[in-house]
Amino acid sequence: MVTLLELFIEFAKIGAIMFGGGYGGISLLYKELVEIKGWISDQEFVEILGVAESTPGPIAINSATWIGYKLGGIPGSLLATLGVITVPYFVIMAIVLSLYPYMEHPVVRTAFRGINAAVVALILYALISVSRTVLLEKNTGMINFVALGIFLIAFIILYVLKQHPFVSIVISAGLSLALKFLFGI
Structure with missing residues (x-):
């Protein structure tokens, strides 16, 4: 405490x-x-x-x-x-x-x-x-490819496309939700 x-x-x-x-x-x-x-x-x-x-x-x-x-x-x-x-x-x-x-x-x-x-x-x-x-996956230490993919997309949105960080956050959250609820990953 x-x-x-x-x-x-x-x-x-x-x-x-x-x-x-x-x-x-x-x-x-x-x-x-x-x-x-x-x-x-x-x-x-x-x-x-x-x-x-x-x-x-x-x-x-x-x-x-x-x-x-x-x-x-x-x-x-x-x-x-x-x-x-x-x-x-x-x-x-x-x-x-x-x-x-x-x-x-x-x-x-x-x-x-x-x-x-x-x-x-x-x-x-x-x-x-x-x-x-x-x-990295918590139990195995292996690469979490979903998180890595979202990271790369967010990086491209920020660095290459020069978008506002808020855009990157919203797109990343939406992508994560879509992957979870559409494909179960």
Whole structure:
């Protein structure tokens, strides 16, 4: 059982070190909540990401709200959300007030180059972690060809056809439903 205080503290900690915004934070959320704390499973994490990405708002806040609700009801939802936004709010205010005038300074630009590179690594880590859960069968570790096919179609919709992510989500959900109810797969 997770206490409300634990929820707030964990999400405040995550918010404090969530560089790269929501997508950069996915790997951090996964590491802390699935691997370290064990509060949610791989499958639950992927489902939460699906909901968080397909609803309005930042993915990190949506994820915190959903996970908080799952673990602590409405109070948990409020505290997890508050936790994940409180520290970043004060950090960005500190940056705006103190660092902004020096953003063109070579030392600051060099530091941000390193931070940006680390953010790409965080996003790649999240991609690999989530991909294992979505694209591999849970019991056998074999490729789930239906999920892989939907992934490839969604990628083509996004990258090749340059459509909005919402279009990709709707088409992917519809395709999955059609495959299930028309062909049983």
